[in-house]
Amino acid sequence: MSAEGSRGAVDVIARGLAVSPALRRGLGGTVVLALLGTGTRVAVPILVQQVIDHGFSQGPAGGEVDFPLVAILCAACALVVGISAWCLRSAIKRLGMRSEEALYGLRVRLFEHIHGLSIAYHNEEKKGALVARVTSDIETLGQFFSWGALAWLLDGTLMFVVAMIMLSYDWLLAIVAFVVAAPLIYGFRRVQVRLVRSYEKAREMNGNYFGEAAEFVNGADVLSAFDQRDTYANRLVETMRARYRAEIRAGILGALLFPVGELFSVLTIVGVSVTAILRGPEAGLSLGAVVGFIFLTYRFLEPIAEFTEIIDNTQGAVAGLSRILEIIETPVGPPEPLAPKPLPRSRLDLDFSRVWFAYQSRAPGETRDDSSDPFVLRDVTVEIPFGQHVAIVGSTGSGKTTFGRLVSRLVDPSTGQVRLGGVSLTDVARDDLRSVLTFVPQEPFLFDGTVLSNLRFVDPNRDEDGCRSIAVNLGLDEWLGSLPRGLWTPVGERGNDLSAGERQLVALLRAAIAEPRILVLDEATSAVDPLIDVRISRAFDALAAGRTTIAIAHRLSTAMRADRILVMEDGMVMEDGSHDELVVLGGRYASLYETWVATTSG
């Protein structure tokens, strides 16, 4: 780690501790317990030294043994070991439990924050990346706490205590041990860096193989139809072999790590023994101290191999933490007003005055934006009286969807105002707005569950009969009856067990259950058969009575039923009027309608 890198790491860790104070709580106690816990490992070499020096009287090859003293020493040592083991256990438990609590807190905080981020942010950021923040990035922290942090704590304290004891026995021997062992750290580090690289390579190959294996199965129809199955299978086997070769290479490199440590521990012991023999008892060394020292040297070298690995583990955790912090430090979407104003109880007229809107930034490569002009809506001024049914039509990218999002306050205007009942939406509390306005998004997302559970998402207190009566009102009871298990029909992951048209019908029912006074529908009806499409349009008519509706329409079957049609182009309202008026006008709408009739007539 470079100096700058470690400063960055320290900064990230400090910010992480600020976000998650649970981590810091009781840390001092845990470290003290870990220090005491090293007793299980260091007490025994000290015992060996004491017994050899004081238990055995001087004499060639044994001779007199002060057995009572040896027994007392052993008993004392056993007591120390027992207490230390208890301390060690408490230290591990405390660290583990505290860190799991902290990770839990961090996860919950992330959920809340990510749900609070603006729709614009959600669109730019790939969903998978956001999910990764809450799962795999937090997992790198979790792995760190269950291994890296534990190793820092236990090995760190052990090496410290052992080094102290070694120095207290004989400073020169200790220095010899440290000096001979020093290149070990360097050697380990070298192998480790290459090892990480080759594991990364193996991981990448692994990704390729899994990807191709999935394609081999998911794309089987296409491969078969174009007689490419065998060719692709050969390629797959090649990819697999390349992956296994990479794994083997990484494995061999990993196999070199252990012997490096092994050789160094032998060399260190040789160094220590030779030095001890050269200095001899004249320098105040005792036989017990030298033998105890040899055992201590093993204890000292043991953790080094693990240390080099936990440095990478730690770097990974710091990187994960910094990605998490980046999300947490992103401001949430349209902010709640500090002093919310109540909505009027009476007519909730909607008006846009001089509204301009631009998404902050676009994901690179997603859409090619040649023009430097980022505005999606430009100077839109529209009034929609309460109870009017409005359809918005226009080509892709004309600003229709953004119009709907502004009305629903999923985004705020860059300049200008959107008002509801005369109150600017930025002054309306979120819950107040949601109680009068419902937005049905383009992709009618359903949760894995039943039709009923999806309907009750809106209102958990609504019972089965309540849901069914809404379906009757919309004329969808017959359709509901045609589903295999009615309201209890499972919809599958993302609603995939239903057809696209069926998913939309469920989404419409869901919106109806909210009983909003203003309903904004962003339709997507590309893959439904005409009978279902017409059924949706009729259901929508039933739903619209007594409310303001704003329907963003791709199919003109919806538009022609509306009181008023807004035709949008390049972020501006180009035409505004009823179906009949606009057809007579002979502009953009008239030509759209002409094509529509031509393609849908028998």
Added chain:
Amino acid sequence: MSDFLSLVSRITREHRRSFAIAIGGASVYAVCTVLSAFAVSRVIDEAITPRFEDGKVGPQSVVLAMVLITAVGIVRAASVVTRRSYAGITEWRAAGTLATSVIDRICKQPVWWLRTRMTGEVISRMTIDAEAAVAMLAPLPFASSVVVLLGFAAVAMLVSDPILGGIGLCVIPLLAGVNLRYQRRVDALFARAQEHLGDLSSTVHESFEAVTVVKAFGAEEREARRLSRVAERLRDARIETVRFRSRFESLLDLVPSTGIIVLLLAGSWRIGEGQMTVGELGGFMYLFTLLSFPLRIIGYAVSELPHSRAGLAHIDGLLGEAMLTTMVPDKVHGLGVEIRDLRVVPHGHAEPTLDIHHLDIARGACLAVVGETGSGKSTLVGVIAGILAYDGRVRVGRRGVAPVFQETFLFAATLRENLLLGQRRSDEEILEALRIADAESFVTELVDGLDTAVGERGVGLSGGQRQRVALARALLADRDVVVLDDTTSALDPQTEAVVMRNLVGRLGDKTLVVVTSRPLTVSLIGNVVFLVEGRVFDRGTHEELLGRCPRYEALMDSYETDRRER
């Protein structure tokens, strides 16, 4: 035990040599470990003790002791490299052998065999199952050497001092027992935590994908609570694992330390009796220390065994399945499509979803297939394309069928590779096909043009763009029959009309079959077969059917009826 041996023998069948080298390396390691204890006691007795007890020592014995300890260390290190390298080589090559046999078998089964399986399962067989099956091979050489090591150590200990040896031999099974018990329990705890993590991951995925719905209904707090509950379960499972682990880790430190204290106590008594030297006691304790870690490896190896067994059982299940018979339409020169007595009964169904007695499409002709959702249109496409099993006789033109399926599958490759699928064509030919599919303009506008990476890791194309790429792919294949399964649904009406006119106009002697529900497309094609519940309900031109078939008219005219009724 014999079950275990046959499992190992089966997995390593084609990799005996590398497996034997790994076992050999492991055995050398075991011998050297015992020798290194001997070397340590030599260093203490021959070099250090004389120096400290007698005041001086011969340089020869010091050098000899140091050379011995270093040599043993080097051989021991080399044996570890050999064991680990060859264990890895055996493991991954064996996994390769298993995965290759799975891939071969999938290739030999007809493509509709995949429909009887969950795709995730099939992918697992050639990936994680193959790895799980060989997972036990990695720790196995080490584990077997630990058994050898324990044997050696037991003999060495008993020979050097029967009483201390007896004590040591009592502690080792205790330690091994603790390890085995721990491994089994911690695996179960770990697996449970992983399950909760999987739950969390899919719940989070769903919740973030639903973010617009969540915001639309103001359900942010409710969603956060739902996710917290899943996270709570994960946390509790993890904490339970930590509690258990902490107990074991401290026990693992406690047992060997206590063992050494007992050895020291007994050893000093033996020294007092003159039965033992200090060096021998030191070597004894050293050997005991060396043994406590490798014992863990037996725990690992045993815990991998069930995984390996399960992985291999999954793979054997797939390899043992009966081969399905291959039925693809016969290819005959000069033919369009000819269908006789066709019945399709999908896996798990009792009734046929398609039952067509007779349907001919002449060479160079066009046919629209019309029907409500679930009427068997896509099944008909699947049969003609040769990806569905059927009974009866289906014959197609000599150069075969190029289908465009409802869901466009793009491989993670360049646009060019996706269009060609292994064929060779000039860029001009590719652009011509793209032009017919009305895809030329958006492809040439991409920064990398035909070399743009698409699919999973590439540029995201819209539904309409993907459909047009798939259409161009079908045209480039230069087959006698082109089949489109509602593949222009994501296009706006104008673009769709352009594409259909292009297609019909440049057909030549190709036969075109189009599944659609749009009146304009149908009228462009002219000839219609109207399917109801898997049977041909009517056949004729669009106008004829509108005139005589009310059910057809209801479907085709629903928009117009709706307009009239407004």
